[in-house]
Amino acid sequence: MIWLGIETSCDDTSAAVVKDGKEILSNLISSQIDTHKLYGGVVPEIASRKHLEAINPLINEALARAGKEWSDIDAIAVSCGPGLVGSLLVGVSAAKAAAAMLDVPLVGVNHLPAHIYANFLRENPPELPAAALLISGGHTCLAVMEAHGRFRFLGETRDDAVGECYDKSARIMGLPYPGGPEIDRLAKQGNRKAIHFPRPYLNESKYEFSFSGLKTAVLQYVKKNPDFSMPDVCASLQESIADVLARKTMNAAEEFGLKRLLIAGGVACNSRIREKFAKECERRGMELFIPPPILCTDNAAMAACCAHYEYMNGKRSDLSLDASPALPWGID
Numbered sequence: 001m002i003w004l005g006i007e008t009s010c011d012d013t014s015a016a017v018v019k020d021g022k023e024i025l026s027n028l029i030s031s032q033i034d035t036h037k038l039y040g041g042v043v044p045e046i047a048s049r050k051h052l053e054a055i056n057p058l059i060n061e062a063l064a065r066a067g068k069e070w071s072d073i074d075a076i077a078v079s080c081g082p083g084l085v086g087s088l089l090v091g092v093s094a095a096k097a098a099a100a101m102l103d104v105p106l107v108g109v110n111h112l113p114a115h116i117y118a119n120f121l122r123e124n125p126p127e128l129p130a131a132a133l134l135i136s137g138g139h140t141c142l143a144v145m146e147a148h149g150r151f152r153f154l155g156e157t158r159d160d161a162v163g164e165c166y167d168k169s170a171r172i173m174g175l176p177y178p179g180g181p182e183i184d185r186l187a188k189q190g191n192r193k194a195i196h197f198p199r200p201y202l203n204e205s206k207y208e209f210s211f212s213g214l215k216t217a218v219l220q221y222v223k224k225n226p227d228f229s230m231p232d233v234c235a236s237l238q239e240s241i242a243d244v245l246a247r248k249t250m251n252a253a254e255e256f257g258l259k260r261l262l263i264a265g266g267v268a269c270n271s272r273i274r275e276k277f278a279k280e281c282e283r284r285g286m287e288l289f290i291p292p293p294i295l296c297t298d299n300a301a302m303a304a305c306c307a308h309y310e311y312m313n314g315k316r317s318d319l320s321l322d323a324s325p326a327l328p329w330g331i332d
């Protein structure tokens with residue numbers, strides 16, 4: 001089954017052609033980062049205009065790179081929320097137009113589990129159940145993936161997402177947007193034990209996270225220590241984040257007797273997080289899945305993969321499908 005996937009929930013326009021939910025024939029991402037960089041973060045109005053300019057040529061290019069024609073497409077997948085409403089609308093409208101034109105099934109997917117599905121884009125997809133951790137610029141969620149399309153939601157952040165903590169802390173230190181990759185790079189030359197930043201919520205609220213206080217701790221440290229070592233702050237901040245994420249996730253794996261862990265989202269690119277989780281999983285005999293960096297950030301292949309599994313479970317959307325900016329992950 002050949003899927004055309006479309007993803008426009010934030011600031012990346014993406015179109016992909018995916019076979020049977022596992023084989024990527026093409027996966028193109030048009031990033032707007034250079035534009036948003038000028039403003040220190042994503043500007044929603046600009047994002048939707050850029051999606052509008054990019055979407056049609058990108059879909060045509062994705063078909064060409066996959067060596068497919070419109071008539072080869074069997075179904076259309078699109079992320080319909082959560083995200084920026086103006087951005088989502090561009091993708092949802094393009095997907096509905098394509099499905100109507102081709103008279104093929106349309107499946108709207110939730111962007112959050114779709115991130116987790118990036119781990120299924122492979123010849124031997126993970127078996128279930130598994131722990132699922134989504135760490136991105138907009139979300140920090142922990143869940144148990146019990147079966148395809150069935151998630152038990154355990155907790156999320158009460159304030160900033162983990163990627164937001166990276167981006168805001170970077171801004172405090174005068175680093176460019178997006179801050180995550182910069183902090184990751186600088187941390188490699190720093191001492192992660194140099195500063196003890198708090199481990200927020202480690203003992204409270206079992207599976208909930210809170211990262212806004214950590215950014216404040218960085219602000220206070222930088223103010224008190226004008227000659228601070230950038231690499232040491234980066235390495236110590238990163239250690240605190242990786243520590244909280246790993247300990248909460250491993251507690252969940254233990255409580256629910258899970259032997260597999262699926263991580264996804266832009267922050268899953270982080271080298272220290274990858275290293276720490278690899279070590280923790282090895283110690284417990286758990287199988288760890290983290291997608292390659294290109295599939296960690298927003299992309300349409302993950303939406304197509306998620307839609308494929310949901311379609312197999314009987315899910316269909318119709319032309320009344322709408323953008324749902326606040327779509328929750330929910331219990332199921």
Ligand code: KG4
Pocket residue numbers: 010135136137138139162163164166167178179180181184265266267268269270271296297298
């Ligand atoms: O998944 P994503 O592309 O967008 C959302 O759906 O939110 O994630 C973007 C986030 C940004 O906050 C960025 O700073 C962070 O992922 N990020 C990283 C790294 N690469 C990207 N954070 C830490 N370390 C990295 N290497």
Ligand code: ZN
Pocket residue numbers: 111115136297298
């Ligand atoms: Zn995302």
